[in-house]
Amino acid sequence: MSNQNRVIITECPRDAMQGWPRLIATEQKIRYLNVLMRVGFDVLDFGSFVSPKAVPQMADTDEVLKGLEKRGGTQLLAIIVNERGAERALAYPQIDLLGFPFSLSETFQQRNAHQTMQQALEQVKHIQAMLEGTQAQMLIYLSMGFGNPYGDPYHEDWVYAWIDRLAALGIRYFALADTVALAHPDLIRRIFQRVLPAFPELHIGAHLHVTPHNWQQNLQAAFESGCRRFDSALGGYGGCPMAADQLTGNLATEQLIEYLKNQSVPLSIHQEWLQKARQMVAEIFV
Numbered sequence: 001m002s003n004q005n006r007v008i009i010t011e012c013p014r015d016a017m018q019g020w021p022r023l024i025a026t027e028q029k030i031r032y033l034n035v036l037m038r039v040g041f042d043v044l045d046f047g048s049f050v051s052p053k054a055v056p057q058m059a060d061t062d063e064v065l066k067g068l069e070k071r072g073g074t075q076l077l078a079i080i081v082n083e084r085g086a087e088r089a090l091a092y093p094q095i096d097l098l099g100f101p102f103s104l105s106e107t108f109q110q111r112n113a114h115q116t117m118q119q120a121l122e123q124v125k126h127i128q129a130m131l132e133g134t135q136a137q138m139l140i141y142l143s144m145g146f147g148n149p150y151g152d153p154y155h156e157d158w159v160y161a162w163i164d165r166l167a168a169l170g171i172r173y174f175a176l177a178d179t180v181a182l183a184h185p186d187l188i189r190r191i192f193q194r195v196l197p198a199f200p201e202l203h204i205g206a207h208l209h210v211t212p213h214n215w216q217q218n219l220q221a222a223f224e225s226g227c228r229r230f231d232s233a234l235g236g237y238g239g240c241p242m243a244a245d246q247l248t249g250n251l252a253t254e255q256l257i258e259y260l261k262n263q264s265v266p267l268s269i270h271q272e273w274l275q276k277a278r279q280m281v282a283e284i285f286v
């Protein structure tokens with residue numbers, strides 16, 4: 001498999017479930033996540049260590065994790081938004097990546113974590129220090145990375161500038177997040193074509209929330225610009241409940257896989273387990 005064509009897929013059941021109005025039973029989450037582990041995704045964004053008052057659906061992340069059977073090469077990723085979350089996550093050596101949403105919009109940073117961007121940056125520095133000597137790495141989501149719906153200032157140069165600044169702290173993993181599906185293909189191309197060659201040592205991916213109308217063109221723009229890390233969720237469910245009045249779905253894994261197949265990208269996806277996972281999606285999101 002040529003490196004040029006290798007694509008890393010992060011399946012995001014946490015993003016899919018976090019805003020779902022009906023509480024999903026812990027046992028059902030565990031069964032689903034264990035099936036997703038068998039599908040062979042590179043990374044599984046399985047849960048978050050945040051305030052149960054802010055996101056009740058994720059209150060059982062500790063219990064869920066205890067039921068997971070880590071398999072093959074699938075890495076585990078958990079979302080955190082503060083040091084308390086990092087402490088909780090670091091109690092589990094099986095977690096590989098701690099995902100921190102750092103917003104380019106002050107309004108979203110406040111809505112999501114009741115922090116200013118400056119406070120979030122301080123949290124990132126402290127958490128990065130906490131990770132020293134552990135196996136876990138921080139992954140920064142640049143949330144609202146393609147603009148925001150609140151009228152906050154935005155400039156595409158900030159994506160480059162923040163990656164540069166955060167990489168100087170030792171952070172190696174980034175996901176450029178279109179949190180409420182505002183991106184357009186030209187912007188996606190300009191951003192990826194700038195940051196990927198500028199930071200070849202970093203792992204920079206796309207976390208695209210999409211609409212039925214823009215998913216293909218935005219995915220294509222990222223892929224053709226050299227992006228080889230994609231986040232997605234089966235069924236296209238999900239979104240951040242703090243971002244907008246309505247959840248903006250994730251790029252659907254089914255569509256991502258189909259697109260990558262059409263580009264002749266070799267994938268290590270186990271079809272039977274994928275089918276099983278799709279059946280479970282229909283039972284979970286009711």
Ligand SMILES: CC(C)(COP(=O)([O-])OP(=O)([O-])OC[C@H]1O[C@@H](n2cnc3c(N)ncnc32)[C@H](O)[C@@H]1OP(=O)([O-])[O-])[C@@H](O)C(=O)NCCC(=O)NCCSC(=O)C[C@@](C)(O)CC(=O)[O-]
Pocket residue numbers: 015018048049050051052053054055079081082083084085086088099101112113114141142143144177178179180207209239240241242
């Ligand atoms: C940050 C806070 C806590 C501030 O919330 P707050 O109310 O301002 O802060 P607080 O310190 O007063 O804490 C409130 C309560 O939460 C507790 N608490 C505090 N921290 C934790 C923790 N880590 N774990 C467990 N409990 C915690 C704390 O102890 C307290 O409990 P109480 O005394 O009231 O009983 C809250 O706003 C929060 O948890 N926000 C989470 C937001 C979130 O999970 N958003 C979704 C994930 S991000 C996302 O979806 C975007 C992404 C990743 O997909 C990329 C993209 O698309 O952009």
